[in-house]
Amino acid sequence: MTWADLPLLGNQIMKTLYIGIQKGGVGKSTQTCQLAFYARSQGYRVLVIDFDDQANTTHCLARSGKVMPLSKTVTEVMMKPVSINPDNSGFNILAADGRFNGVLVEQARVKVEVGGIKTELSSLAHQHFAQFLESMDAYYDICIIDGPPSLDIRVTIALTLANAVLSPIELMQESIEGMSNTLYGQRGILNIKSILNPKLQFLGFLPNKVQSNETQRAALKELNERIGQHFFTNNEGVVALIPLRSAISECQKQGISLADIVKTNTMARSTWANLRKIFDLILERIGVEEHSQVEHAQIAHDQTEREVGEHIASNIIHLAEQKARVGGQLG
Numbered sequence: 001m002t003w004a005d006l007p008l009l010g011n012q013i014m015k016t017l018y019i020g021i022q023k024g025g026v027g028k029s030t031q032t033c034q035l036a037f038y039a040r041s042q043g044y045r046v047l048v049i050d051f052d053d054q055a056n057t058t059h060c061l062a063r064s065g066k067v068m069p070l071s072k073t074v075t076e077v078m079m080k081p082v083s084i085n086p087d088n089s090g091f092n093i094l095a096a097d098g099r100f101n102g103v104l105v106e107q108a109r110v111k112v113e114v115g116g117i118k119t120e121l122s123s124l125a126h127q128h129f130a131q132f133l134e135s136m137d138a139y140y141d142i143c144i145i146d147g148p149p150s151l152d153i154r155v156t157i158a159l160t161l162a163n164a165v166l167s168p169i170e171l172m173q174e175s176i177e178g179m180s181n182t183l184y185g186q187r188g189i190l191n192i193k194s195i196l197n198p199k200l201q202f203l204g205f206l207p208n209k210v211q212s213n214e215t216q217r218a219a220l221k222e223l224n225e226r227i228g229q230h231f232f233t234n235n236e237g238v239v240a241l242i243p244l245r246s247a248i249s250e251c252q253k254q255g256i257s258l259a260d261i262v263k264t265n266t267m268a269r270s271t272w273a274n275l276r277k278i279f280d281l282i283l284e285r286i287g288v289e290e291h292s293q294v295e296h297a298q299i300a301h302d303q304t305e306r307e308v309g310e311h312i313a314s315n316i317i318h319l320a321e322q323k324a325r326v327g328g329q330l331g
Helices: 028-041 056-064 074-079 121-136 153-161 175-184 189-195 214-230 246-254 266-285 288-330
Strands: 015-019 046-050 091-094 111-114 117-120 142-146 164-169 201-207
Touching (some): 028 246, 201 214, 201 266, 246 266
Parallel strands (some): 015 142
C-alpha cells in the first residue's frame, strides 16, 4: 500500500487546521492556544491536537482548567484503533505524551502484519488518525493541530488529512530556509497538496513576535520579494503581523486567553484587537464561520420550533383543564 492509496476524509463538518513550520520557537503553540481560546469564546466546539512531544500546548491548556483531555493520548490514537466518547464541554485536547517521536517517527518504515498483510507503521498510523478524525466530526466545529518543529512523518499524516495550514514565522534571515522547505520540500505543503490532498488550503506565513527595528524590516522586505504571494494577508492585501508583546507570553504561562486581561492591561488592548481580527480571518477562510452561522441558525430555528410546540401543548392542556372545570360545574 502506498500513500496515494490511503484514505482521505470526505466532506466533514469539522474543519481541521494544521499550524506548523520547519522551525521551533516561532510561536506555534501560542497561536494554537490563543486561537483555540478565541474560537471557543465565540461558541464554536473546539478540538486541539498536540503533535509536538514538547507538549507546550498540552501544558498551557491544562493550566487553563477550561480544556478537558480526551481519554486517549495522541500516540495511543496513532498506534491502534480506539473508541473515544468526548464529553459535552465542547473544548477538548488530544494530549501529547512525549512518546510520539520514539514510537512512530523513528519506526515509521517498520512493517507490521495486519490481517495477513505487511504494512508500514506509518501507513497504519495514517489510517488510525483518519478514523479518529472522522469519528470526531459530529462533536466539533474546528480541530487545531499543533505541529512539530521538524518535517517528519507526523507532518505528512497531518497535511494529508487537514483542510488548511497556517505557518507562523519570525522575521529573520534564517527563516528563509525553513519557509522554503515547508513549502517545497518532500513533505512540503505544495507537494502534499499536488500529490495527496488537493483540497489542502495554505493560508500563508504569519509573521509573529514582530519588532519595529531595521533588521526585521529588512527581513520582511527580502521575504516579501522572494515569496510574498505566500504571506497571510488581510482583506486589503496587507501582510498581517503579530507584534512581540510580553502580555501574550504571560498569558501562555498562565494558560489564559489574551482577551481575559484586556480590561486590566491597557497595553494588551490594541494587541488583542489586532489578534482578534487575524483570528476572525482564519476562521472565515477555513469555512468555520460559514458553517457555524448555518449551524447556529439551525439551532435557533430548532429552539424556536420547540418553544412554539411547548406553547401549543401548554395551551391545549390549559384548554383541557378549563373544559374539565366547566364540565364539573355543569354536572
